[in-house]
Amino acid sequence: MSNSGPDRLYLDDLHVGQRFRSASQRIGEDEIKAFAAQFDPQPFHLDEAAARETLFKGLAASGWHTAAVTMRLNVETGLPLAGGLVGAGGEISWPAPTRPGDSLHVESEVVELIPSRSKPDRGIAVVMMRTINQRDEVVQILKAKLMVSRRPIGRH
Amino acid sequence: MSNSGPDRLYLDDLHVGQRFRSASQRIGEDEIKAFAAQFDPQPFHLDEAAARETLFKGLAASGWHTAAVTMRLNVETGLPLAGGLVGAGGEISWPAPTRPGDSLHVESEVVELIPSRSKPDRGIAVVMMRTINQRDEVVQILKAKLMVSRRPIGRH
Numbered sequence: 609m610s611n612s613g614p615d616r617l618y619l620d621d622l623h624v625g626q627r628f629r630s631a632s633q634r635i636g637e638d639e640i641k642a643f644a645a646q647f648d649p650q651p652f653h654l655d656e657a658a659a660r661e662t663l664f665k666g667l668a669a670s671g672w673h674t675a676a677v678t679m680r681l682n683v684e685t686g687l688p689l690a691g692g693l694v695g696a697g698g699e700i701s702w703p704a705p706t707r708p709g710d711s712l713h714v715e716s717e718v719v720e721l722i723p724s725r726s727k728p729d730r731g732i733a734v735v736m737m738r739t740i741n742q743r744d745e746v747v748q749i750l751k752a753k754l755m756v757s758r759r760p761i762g763r764h
Numbered sequence: 765m766s767n768s769g770p771d772r773l774y775l776d777d778l779h780v781g782q783r784f785r786s787a788s789q790r791i792g793e794d795e796i797k798a799f800a801a802q803f804d805p806q807p808f809h810l811d812e813a814a815a816r817e818t819l820f821k822g823l824a825a826s827g828w829h830t831a832a833v834t835m836r837l838n839v840e841t842g843l844p845l846a847g848g849l850v851g852a853g854g855e856i857s858w859p860a861p862t863r864p865g866d867s868l869h870v871e872s873e874v875v876e877l878i879p880s881r882s883k884p885d886r887g888i889a890v891v892m893m894r895t896i897n898q899r900d901e902v903v904q905i906l907k908a909k910l911m912v913s914r915r916p917i918g919r920h
Contacts, residue, residue: 647832650839650848663850663911671851672835676803676828683806692806694819695827697905701853749853755819 616690618759619731622718630686630714632742633677635669637708643673668705674712674748675700678739681714687735691757696732698752704745711742719751729758772846774915775887778874786842786870788898789833791825793864799829824861830868830904831856834895837870843891847913852888854908860901867898875907885914 644653648670651658659667683693706712720734733756739748800809804826807814815823839849862868876890889912895904 643832647836648839649836652848652850662847670832670835672828672832675831676799676826679826679828680803680805683804691818692808694808695858697855697857699853699855702851 616688617756618690619721619723619733619756620759622721622733622756624718624721626718628687628714628716630681630716631684632711632713633681634709634711635673635677635706637667640667640669640673640706640708643676644670648672664705667708669707669710671700671702671705671748674702674706674739675750677706677712678714678737678748678750681712681739682716682737686714686716686737687754689733689754689756690759691755694755696753696755698750700748700750702748704741704747706741706747710747712739712747714739723758729760731756731758772844773912774846775877775879775889775912776915778877778889778912780874780877782874784843784870784872786837786872787840788867788869789837790865790867791829791833791862793823796823796825796829796862796864799832800826804828820861823864825863825866827856827858827861827904830858830862830895831906833862833868834870834893834904834906837868837895838872838893842870842872842893843910845889845910845912846915847911850911852909852911854906856904856906858904860897860903862897862903866903868895868903870895879914885916887912887914 652662652664653670656667716735716737719736723731733754735752737750738746808818808820809826812823870893872891872893875892879887889910891908893906894902
């Protein structure tokens with residue numbers, strides 16, 4: 609929960625090609641249905657029998673549920689950025705659905721670093737985040753633009 | 765919840781420039797904190813006092829919470845597509861944060877229609893979705909690629 613501390617990374621500590629890997633988290637059928645009931649109440653996310661008749665061919669998590677779990681993994685174990693993880697936006701896709709019982713982890717790679725011209729205390733890190741299940745299938749690709757603090761002068 | 769019915773739209777029923785507007789939904793402080801505790805446990809989403817010291821200058825919803833509420837609004841009152849709302853991916857940005865007590869609605873516009881070459885029963889609709897608060901500020905822009913069914917032969 610703390611966004612400061614000696615092991616937190618500033619923009620100046622990042623380099624293109626740097627990689628991070630989060631811990632894993634299992635997504636249960638009850639969680640898939642609870643998220644869907646609250647935010648994406650469609651048959652293929654709520655009901656196994658109904659889902660079999662759809663293009664998902666079985667119960668699948670909402671893509672936004674996969675995105676939310678990806679965020680939790682990155683906040684807690686994935687990307688130890690000073691100031692926390694603040695996204696300005698990005699490109700997202702879901703090449704495969706998350707299924708009940710899947711264990712997901714996130715593999716991230718810094719692809720671009722853009723210091724701000726107008727605000728010398730910050731910049732943008734573009735990070736490619738792949739959310740991967742226990743069968744090594746990529747269930748989400750997120751190319752995220754993160755706002756990252758520069759290292760304060762005098763702090764090492 | 766039903767994804768069929770006479771008033772549901774197939775790809776063939778959509779045209780570029782077509783607009784849709786969802787109902788509004790209020791987002792309370794408790795909901796913001798509950799979502800954050802589960803999926804985005806960072807101080808600026810969890811604690812008003814801590815949030816004032818961050819670049820958010822006060823409690824703000826996780827962008828993924830705004831995305832999830834946007835999905836619910838579109839599923840229930842925004843986009844009445846046959847087969848439901850199935851996203852392949854898209855581009856997302858959060859120009860302003862969602863604040864406690866904000867009422868959000870979604871304004872969507874069809875910007876491109878791409879029938880599948882390999883699968884004659886479906887296609888992609890590219891839809892620009894703007895999530896807007898009660899002060900007419902845009903809190904999220906999502907350019908979504910949705911998989912949409914073609915009208916079955918013989919069904920009118």
